[in-house]
Amino acid sequence: MWEVLQYDFMRNALLAGLLVSISCGIIGSLVVVNRIVFISGGIAHAAFGGVGLGFFCGFSPFLGAAIFASGVSLIMGAVSLKSKHRADTIIGVLWAIGMAIGIILIDLTPGYHVDLMSYLFGSILAVPTADLWLMLPLDGVILLVVILFYKEFVALSYDEQFAFVVGIPVKTLYMVMLGMTALSIVMIIRVVGLILVIALLTIPPFIAEKYTRSLGQMMVLASVLGACFTISGLWLSYAFDLTSGATIILVAGVGFFFFQVMDFIKSKGKSSGANRQ
Amino acid sequence: MANPMTTAPAIEMKGVWFSYDKSPILENVTFTLKQGDFLGMIGPNGGGKTTLLMLLLGILKPDRGTIRVLGEAPHQARRRVGYVPQNTDFNNTFPISVMDVALMGRLAGSRMGKRFSPRDRPMAEEALRKVGMWDRRNAPIGKLSGGQRQRVLIARALVTEPEILFLDEPTAKVDPEFESNIYDFLKELNRQATILTITHDVGVISRYVKSVACVNRTLIYHEEAEITHEMIDMAYACPVDLVAHGIPHRVLSHHGKE
Numbered sequence: 001m002w003e004v005l006q007y008d009f010m011r012n013a014l015l016a017g018l019l020v021s022i023s024c025g026i027i028g029s030l031v032v033v034n035r036i037v038f039i040s041g042g043i044a045h046a047a048f049g050g051v052g053l054g055f056f057c058g059f060s061p062f063l064g065a066a067i068f069a070s071g072v073s074l075i076m077g078a079v080s081l082k083s084k085h086r087a088d089t090i091i092g093v094l095w096a097i098g099m100a101i102g103i104i105l106i107d108l109t110p111g112y113h114v115d116l117m118s119y120l121f122g123s124i125l126a127v128p129t130a131d132l133w134l135m136l137p138l139d140g141v142i143l144l145v146v147i148l149f150y151k152e153f154v155a156l157s158y159d160e161q162f163a164f165v166v167g168i169p170v171k172t173l174y175m176v177m178l179g180m181t182a183l184s185i186v187m188i189i190r191v192v193g194l195i196l197v198i199a200l201l202t203i204p205p206f207i208a209e210k211y212t213r214s215l216g217q218m219m220v221l222a223s224v225l226g227a228c229f230t231i232s233g234l235w236l237s238y239a240f241d242l243t244s245g246a247t248i249i250l251v252a253g254v255g256f257f258f259f260q261v262m263d264f265i266k267s268k269g270k271s272s273g274a275n276r277q
Numbered sequence: 278m279a280n281p282m283t284t285a286p287a288i289e290m291k292g293v294w295f296s297y298d299k300s301p302i303l304e305n306v307t308f309t310l311k312q313g314d315f316l317g318m319i320g321p322n323g324g325g326k327t328t329l330l331m332l333l334l335g336i337l338k339p340d341r342g343t344i345r346v347l348g349e350a351p352h353q354a355r356r357r358v359g360y361v362p363q364n365t366d367f368n369n370t371f372p373i374s375v376m377d378v379a380l381m382g383r384l385a386g387s388r389m390g391k392r393f394s395p396r397d398r399p400m401a402e403e404a405l406r407k408v409g410m411w412d413r414r415n416a417p418i419g420k421l422s423g424g425q426r427q428r429v430l431i432a433r434a435l436v437t438e439p440e441i442l443f444l445d446e447p448t449a450k451v452d453p454e455f456e457s458n459i460y461d462f463l464k465e466l467n468r469q470a471t472i473l474t475i476t477h478d479v480g481v482i483s484r485y486v487k488s489v490a491c492v493n494r495t496l497i498y499h500e501e502a503e504i505t506h507e508m509i510d511m512a513y514a515c516p517v518d519l520v521a522h523g524i525p526h527r528v529l530s531h532h533g534k535e
Contacts, residue, residue: 166385167356
């Protein structure tokens with residue numbers, strides 16, 4: 001299996017998978033514990049509007065996605081802070097509008113047949129080296145911000161009201177978190193596509209949460225799990241000639257069910273043991 | 278000390294109105310609480326007690342009227358106050374130890390982006406010992422019972438070294454023995470800090486508090502540890518409970534309407 005590494009595209013794919021796993025583990029943990037999975041889904045899909053804009057105006061579709069994702073994350077953040085009770089509806093509307101804008105803009109782009117599949121399901125095998133040089137500093141910024149404000153993020157995630165009372169600027173921190181989520185999502189779209197973003201963002205942290213005792217440990221374990229899923233999925237997709245993004249997600253999905261079943265057996269063993277006593 | 282901050286009343290509310298959507302929760306609340314007081318806040322469920330607390334913490338903003346806490350706007354005073362929430366069953370799968378929850382209280386004295394200082398851990402330890410949870414310091418918070426969790430949240434609030442401490446039914450879930458424990462050290466803390474606690478327990482009112490306020494849309498304040506007839510007249514649903522619980526007579530004032 002090692003001979004595949006002689007190909008540049010495979011080496012890039014592996015590196016991209018690792019870089020994405022790091023941001024996925026960190027940001028995914030924040031997404032799961034802060035219950036902003038729906039917002040993240042909204043950001044991922046609305047980002048498609050940016051892809052269309054990129055094609056229409058002739059600049060990088062991923063730059064367009066980054067612009068759209070950041071903008072939408074700010075709007076969704078403001079809405080969820082202001083009108084909590086209808087935030088989910090507004091997020092759903094923005095989700096759909098973003099996608100529609102993307103499709104229409106691509107329709108309007110003359111003489112251009114876009115391979116939509118690569119944006120919907122990712123194209124990890126086509127990551128150019130230049131993209132890796134964008135992913136690396138992004139990981140660095142996310143790591144730096146989370147390390148620097150670790151105790152503040154813990155407080156915000158565990159008990160937002162108390163965090164406010166002890167003087168933490170919770171709204172600013174929340175918006176920073178959403179901004180970082182938006183940029184990570186654009187990175188993840190490169191690997192598994194916008195439809196599958198949520199799975200890679202939530203499955204590793206969801207598993208990690210049960211086996212860790214702090215948010216920091218959860219982030220580390222989620223990153224490691226994400227890397228395992230990405231690399232084994234990538235290898236399987238190469239070996240069996242399958243769509244890489246979907247294969248990575250299925251591997252993660254198998255992991256998800258495996259740990260759920262393990263959990264179930266463990267808790268059953270415990271309760272039947274208690275019954276015997 | 279001539280500092281107006283320290284001589285200002287603990288709480289000053291003037292003509293405060295608040296509503297969710299269109300239905301008013303609080304109407305024209307006006308009262309002053311001096312520093313060093315120990316206020317027991319009673320009132321029917323849905324009467325606005327917790328909302329009032331949220332206004333004092335700066336989490337909610339009033340529609341009308343002014344609120345001052347220790348002479349400052351609530352959101353400016355927040356680092357000087359402590360808070361124990363009513364609901365302890367939030368985020369129970371969140372991976373965090375008892376010690377780390379208690380340490381969160383030290384955020385009030387620390388700077389953003391800085392590590393906790395060496396002084397912070399001993400303070401968290403002291404508070405956890407006070408509430409009898411030091412032995413469980415490494416346990417995940419979600420594995421504790423509701424009552425134990427409530428003790429940890431009380432420790433967390435003590436660690437903030439508050440000048441004024443707000444508690445929202447702090448003993449709703451703990452066992453009765455520990456309940457009097459909590460109030461004993463709240464009484465001790467009261468020598469340095471003002472305390473405001475929401476409670477349904479009239480026993481607490483008779484034994485620990487210095488003054489009483491009844492909240493049901495508006496607020497009636499009584500500068501002694503008595504439930505007045507006026508409070509009962511204000512559609513306070515508890516007189517039946519009072520009798521049923523067999524409270525000491527001295528809790529109810531004998532003088533009629535003021």
